[in-house]
Amino acid sequence: MPEQHPHLPELFGSSIYWLETSEAQRRPSASGGQRFDVVIVGGGFTGLWTAYHLTQADPSMSVAVVERETIGFGASGRNGGFAMTLLDLSLHQLRENNGDVAAREAHEAVAASVDEIGETIRREQIDCEWVRGGLMVVATNQAQRARIDQDMEAAEELGLSGFKRLSAEEVQAEVHSPTYVGGLREEHCGVMHPAKLARGLASVVEARGVTVFEATAVDDIEVLTDRVALRTRDGAVLEADQAVLATNAWAHADPRIGRKVLPLYTYIALTEPLDDRQWDEVGWASHCGIEDKRNFVHYYRRTLDGRILWGGSDGIVFPGRRIAAGHDRNNGVFHRLLGTFRDTFPQLADVRFTHHWGGPVGLTTRFVPVFGSVNSRLHYGAAYSGHGVAPSHTGGKILRDKVLGVAGDLNGLCFVDSREPSFPPEPIASIAAELSRRALRKQDDLAQQGKTDYLSEPLAMKVLRALE
Ligand SMILES: Cc1cc2nc3c(=O)[nH]c(=O)nc-3n(C[C@H](O)[C@H](O)[C@H](O)COP(=O)(O)OP(=O)(O)OC[C@H]3O[C@@H](n4cnc5c(N)ncnc54)[C@H](O)[C@@H]3O)c2cc1C
Structure with missing residues (x-):
């Protein structure tokens, strides 16, 4: 019988399941003295897709990816895999x-990325448990259903394909929860084992000649007239013609773009594998990803070894915008997740949870990512506000075009070179974020009790916006 974790009494496993169940290669750290055409800082999806698209476009280009821990250590190796x-x-x-034009262009670019991620996984033979089961968005109360109506109306008026409204009966026929009152289905979604995808992508780009350094924190990026000099924590210096900053939540510490990015922690709980009888009681044959329409959404999915990954429900900005290993678990959020899981699937009351973890995502004031160039030698892309798995593939192409100096269509998307407002300085930002969190959670709870709708913005959110 596995030991119980002292602070998480219902939990008997450990750590980050995806990192635990994918093979990590230990790569050397940078010792300095090397020059590349491009150095990419950050070994998550943004950095890896940038390396992938760049070497696809120009195989002769010398590219390095520099990661402070191991490939996939950040959000890319610990997300829901949607x-x-x-x-x-x-x-x-x-x-x-x-507006209509910009929204359609942005949506279609990311929808194309969902298709291309699946094609790349097949073509490059990346073993990452990819299942193209679509997305089911569910409403668990009338206020959420009104939000689904708004999305359906937007999809119809923008002329987007692949959306279908679902009745309560249709949603419940697919996945058996008494809480569902309606939903929609979106075809453009697949789920995978995210750490296997990140680590598989790293191997693919290495095979193309990309140098991947691990255990190498870049502490300073200096843009000079003829090159970029990147200094590591160990005192090594790498040089490059151009550099790409792809550090996502960690970008909050960068003096150039940091104020645009707030690190927000989101958390996951993972069940033990369900047996056949339990799966019969749940249904879910399509392996679709599921999200609800709360302010703090729940996102949940099946894994190929028969577990349910249950995430969301909350989101925390820690004082001082701190990212730290001590925040990788959160007792309060874990218990909140257990409660909402048991409400959703009362037939699984006996199922145990084996893993709980979280990680930082980058949040922006407009909830779309930030892509741009500080100057002709330094480019950045970060902060997908918790939904970067497919957009980081699009982002890799945007950064490719920036490095190559090509004015591609994607560089006209609404989140590229836009004037993204900054968050206020500390401690104002994290205090305002905490007040917003409480107000948004309360609104979620009241909506579930049928006591409010989502039409009015909570006061704390108005204050946060006013501070921008
Ligand atoms: C719990 C959780 C669930 C999520 N679920 C989903 C989901 O289901 N679907 C979805 O679309 N999105 C999801 N997301 C968000 C998604 O994971 C991210 O948007 C996406 O992975 C961002 O990729 P990235 O490469 O930009 O960032 P990251 O993967 O965070 O990569 C940044 C990397 O930079 C490295 N780094 C930082 N500083 C330095 C430095 N100074 N020097 C060198 N390296 C550095 C970090 O170690 C890290 O590996 C989730 C995130 C979390 C945390």
């Missing part, structure tokens, strides 16, 4: 905030 189209808080919001 490659989905979401940008902004919803399709409706994307349209409201950017």
Whole structure:
């Protein structure tokens, strides 16, 4: 019988399941004295897709990826594994905030990335448990159903393909939860083992000649007239014609773009494998990813070894915007997740949880990522507000075009070279984020009790916006 974790009494496993169940290669750290055409800082999906697209476009280019821990250590190796189209808080919001043309272009670019991720996994033979089962968005109360109506209306008016409204009966026929009151299905979504994808991609780019350094933290990037000098924590210096900053939540510490990015922790709980009888009681034959429409969404999916991954429900910005190993688990969020899981699947009351973990995502004030160039030698792409698995593939192409100096179509997307507002300085930002969190969670709970809708923005959110 495995030991119980002292602080998480219902948990008997450990650590980050995806990292535990994918093979890590130990790569050397950078010792300095090397020059590359391009150095990419950050070994997550953004950095790896940038290396992939760059070497596809120009195989002669010398490229290095520099990662402070191991490949996939950040959000890319610990996420829910949904490659989905979401940008902004919803399709409706994307349209409201950017207009029809920009919303359609952005959505279609990321939808194309969902297709291309699947094709790349097949072509490059990356063994990462990819299942193209679509996305089912579910409403568990009438306020959430109104949000689904808004998204369906946006999809119809933008003329987007692949969306279908679902009745309560249709949703419940697919996945058996008494909580569902309606939903929609979006075809453009697949799920995978994210750490296997990240580590598989690293091997693919290495086979193309990309140098991958691990255990190498870049502490300073200096742009000089004829090159970029990247200094590591160990005192090594790498040189490059151009550099790409792909450090996502960690970008908050960068003096150039840091104020645009707030690190927010989101958490996951993972069940033990269900047996056949339990799966009969749940259904879910399509392996679709599922999200609800709360402010703090729940995202959940099956794994290929028969578990349910249950994530979301909350999101925390820690004081001082701190990212630390001590935040990788959170007792309060874990218990909140257990409660909502048991409400959703009362037939699984006996199922135990084996793993719980979290990680930092980069949040922006407009909930779309930030892509741009500090100057002709330094480019950046980060902060997908918790939904970067597919957009980072699009982002890799945007960064490729920036490095190559090509004015491709993607560089006209609404989150590229835009004037993304900054968050206020500390401690104001993390205090405002905590107040917003409480207000948004309360609104979620009241909506579930039928006591409010989502039409009015909580006061704390208004304050946060006013501080921008
Ligand atoms: C729990 C969780 C669940 C999620 N679920 C989903 C989901 O289902 N679908 C979805 O679309 N998105 C999801 N996301 C978000 C998604 O994982 C991210 O948007 C995406 O992985 C971002 O990729 P990235 O490469 O930009 O960042 P990361 O994967 O965070 O990579 C950044 C890397 O930079 C490295 N780094 C930082 N500083 C330095 C430095 N100074 N020098 C060198 N290296 C450095 C870090 O170690 C890290 O590996 C989730 C995130 C979390 C945490």
